[in-house]
Amino acid sequence: MTDDCSLMTFSIHTLPISGDTILAPMDGYSDWPFRSVCRELGSAMSYTEFINALDVLQGHPYNHRKLVFLPEERPVVYQIFDSDPDRLLEVALRLQAHGPDVIDVNLGCSAKQVSGRGAGAGLLRTPEKIAEIFRKLTHSLGVPVTAKMRLGWDDASRNYLEIARLLEDHGAAAIAVHARTKAQAYGGQADWDAIAEIVQAVRIPVIGNGDVRLPEDIERMKAHTGCAAVMIGRGAVGNPWIFARQAREAVPLETVRRTVGVHFERTLACYGEAHGLLIFRKHADRYLRPYAPPVEIRQRLLTTSSVSEFQSLLDEIFLSQI
Numbered sequence: 001m002t003d004d005c006s007l008m009t010f011s012i013h014t015l016p017i018s019g020d021t022i023l024a025p026m027d028g029y030s031d032w033p034f035r036s037v038c039r040e041l042g043s044a045m046s047y048t049e050f051i052n053a054l055d056v057l058q059g060h061p062y063n064h065r066k067l068v069f070l071p072e073e074r075p076v077v078y079q080i081f082d083s084d085p086d087r088l089l090e091v092a093l094r095l096q097a098h099g100p101d102v103i104d105v106n107l108g109c110s111a112k113q114v115s116g117r118g119a120g121a122g123l124l125r126t127p128e129k130i131a132e133i134f135r136k137l138t139h140s141l142g143v144p145v146t147a148k149m150r151l152g153w154d155d156a157s158r159n160y161l162e163i164a165r166l167l168e169d170h171g172a173a174a175i176a177v178h179a180r181t182k183a184q185a186y187g188g189q190a191d192w193d194a195i196a197e198i199v200q201a202v203r204i205p206v207i208g209n210g211d212v213r214l215p216e217d218i219e220r221m222k223a224h225t226g227c228a229a230v231m232i233g234r235g236a237v238g239n240p241w242i243f244a245r246q247a248r249e250a251v252p253l254e255t256v257r258r259t260v261g262v263h264f265e266r267t268l269a270c271y272g273e274a275h276g277l278l279i280f281r282k283h284a285d286r287y288l289r290p291y292a293p294p295v296e297i298r299q300r301l302l303t304t305s306s307v308s309e310f311q312s313l314l315d316e317i318f319l320s321q322i
């Protein structure tokens with residue numbers, strides 16, 4: 001992590017960003033333990049998992065955990081979602097008090113329970129609401145407001161240029177673009193040409209996103225689109241070394257073991273032992289995939305409710321690779 005402005009790559013309003021790769025917000029994954037590991041390896045800033053505005057207003061118990069971040073993670077982005085401009089404003093004002101550097105509005109979630117109620121990618125169908133949201137938030141908040149969008153609702157309504165221009169006109173300080181429509185969900189290929197078109201259409205920084213899996217994809221996306229930075233989601237799960245532009249197969253076993261240990265420790269600190277172990281299973285499975293652990297050991301690893309057994313099984317798998 002570095003705050004050295006000489007390494008500044010771009011800025012979000014007046015906030016300098018040092019680096020050109022960013023861990024994507026991912027519900028169930030981008031908690032502070034994983035974000036901080038990625039940030040230490042080169043991710044330039046930390047987006048939280050999305051935060052439901054209704055949950056904030058109703059005081060949902062998970063809220064506190066979602067809002068926690070380590071000081072070293074800064075710049076920190078709180079991502080919120082809802083369909084109602086006034087509710088989003090009220091929640092953004094409340095969350096601002098917790099000290100994020102940026103508030104991001106989710107215009108991309110394709111899940112039915114979100115997009116179906118007009119939030120997330122559902123907002124792409126109501127550009128006038130997006131304009132109202134950004135007008136209200138940018139006038140009232142003291143931090144930059146950004147958006148993370150998709151290309152449109154479906155193939156017949158790829159309105160990404162209209163949305164990107166509208167965001168810029170209503171004060172958005174940067175736009176992250178997952179280059180798929182809502183209808184595509186996670187299928188097919190991300191359309192990097194569309195990211196390039198958006199880069200040409202606006203003056204604010206555009207963060208490209210979709211299908212970056214290997215270190216060489218980072219340069220490829222930058223060259224293809226001219227984006228200010230590259231956002232990486234699924235390609236970082238089990239592979240935070242992508243932010244150090246290291247090929248996964250070139251990461252020494254001892255480094256993997258140490259990083260997995262740190263990530264696991266932080267996960268237990270964040271959630272407590274029982275819940276932390278449950279949360280970490282999916283990460284462990286992805287970290288260990290390249291080593292193809294025996295089916296029986298993997299099964300025990302992914303089902304045990306004992307932290308010490310989990311740790312012994314991890315050790316056994318790593319030792320078997322030496």
Ligand SMILES: Cc1cc2nc3c(=O)[nH]c(=O)nc-3n(C[C@H](O)[C@H](O)[C@H](O)COP(=O)(O)O)c2cc1C
Nearest residue numbers: 024025026027049050148178210211212232233234
């Ligand atoms: C499990 C999972 C959870 C996600 N949660 C969020 C979220 O909370 N907010 C958001 O904007 N995008 C979310 N996304 C979308 C990612 O940020 C990203 O746009 C998408 O995965 C495409 O990038 P990738 O090809 O690098 O994975 C999620 C994706 C996945 C796979």
